[in-house]
Amino acid sequence: MEPVSESVVDPDMEELFRLFLDEAAEGGGGTSNIQIMNFPTPGFGPTPGFRPSKQPFHYWIRDTRQKAFYLRDNRLVAANLQGENASQEEKVSVVPNRGLERKRCPLILGIKGGKQGLSCGTAKQPQLQLEDVQLTELFDKYEEAKRFTFFKTYNGSTHRFEAAAYPGWFLCTSAQANEPIGLTARPGEAAITDFYFKRK
Incomplete structure (x- = not known):
């Protein structure tokens, strides 16, 4: 049996995971430096290796029929946006979920620059909905x-x-x-579950 790789299979995701996960783990002790990096001590310059608050990466997403995402009545809808309507397209913002297996490429998804999250809800059967959250804050909240x-x-x-x-x-x-x-629980049937996903 071959060893399981901890790297992200999709090369486009490597930078995202490295930025949020690998650099957060630097410094040893098994603790995250995220809070330290986000809140430098007033009056002192940045320490070597310091980065400002990490920001979500943003992607264009289209289904295989080239339908893009846009907001209508606070719901995400898919349509072929052309001409003047192209400006309505919502980009998807992502940060990694560091509480789940990295090799499975766990992404916290949102829109509006990472100020709204795509939630599956908490009912017995999932229902996609938008919630007002900061994706970067969810990075440190495993269960939520x-x-x-x-x-x-x-x-x-x-x-x-x-x-x-x-x-x-x-x-x-x-x-x-x-x-x-x-x-959908039936991928590949009537609903479209395959997407083109390109970094902005």
Whole structure:
């Protein structure tokens, strides 16, 4: 049996995980330096290796029919946005979830620059909804972050996003335009679960 690699399989994710996870672990002792790095002592210059608060990475996301995400009545909807409507497209913001297996590429997803999270809710069956949260604050809240976390798989051209709190449920769009983005337990059937995902 081959050893399991702890690296992120998707090369585009390596920088994100290195920035948030590897550098947070520097300094030894098994404790995170995130709070220290975010709040330097007043009156003192930055210490060597100091970075300002880490920010989410932002991505364009489209389903395989080139439908983009946009907000309508505070719900994420997918449509082919062209011309003047192209400015309505919502970019997806991501930070890693450091409480889950790194090799599964666990991403906390949100919009509005990381000020709203894509939540699967807490009911018996998941329901995609938007919640006002800061993605960077969820980075340090393992249990709370789980409902906002999706395991991203990558097959070389498209990506799938499986809900961490609801195994077997995937982010999806409808085959029809202007329908809300949701979750499905039947990937590859009527709903579209494969996405193009490109860093902005």
